[in-house]
Amino acid sequence: MNILIISAAGPISRKVTERLLNETDDRPVLFDHDAKNRLLNYKDNNQVPITAFNFLDGNSRGTLMKVQDVV
Incomplete structure (x- = not known):
C-alpha cells in the first residue's frame, strides 16, 4: 500500500x-x-520515493494524492 x-x-x-x-x-x-x-x-532507499513540490498548488496536490492509498 502507498502511504503519503x-x-x-x-x-x-x-x-x-x-x-x-x-x-x-x-x-x-x-x-x-x-x-x-x-x-x-532516505535518498538511497529505493523503497521510499521522495517528492518535493508546492503542496499548496491544488493541481500538483491532486495528482500526487490520486496515486496513494492512504494520505
Whole structure:
C-alpha cells in the first residue's frame, strides 16, 4: 500500500516512516517542501520515493494524492 507522508521531515513523520519500513510491507511516499535537503537519509532507499513540490498548488496536490492509498 502507498502511504503519503506530508511534512515528512518532521519528528512525528520520521517516526511513522521508520515504523512503516520496519514493521510493514507498506510503501511510505515522503513529501516535504525541501525534500532533497531535509530527507537525505532516505535518498538511497529505493523503497521510499521522495517528492518535493508546492503542496499548496491544488493541481500538483491532486495528482500526487490520486496515486496513494492512504494520505
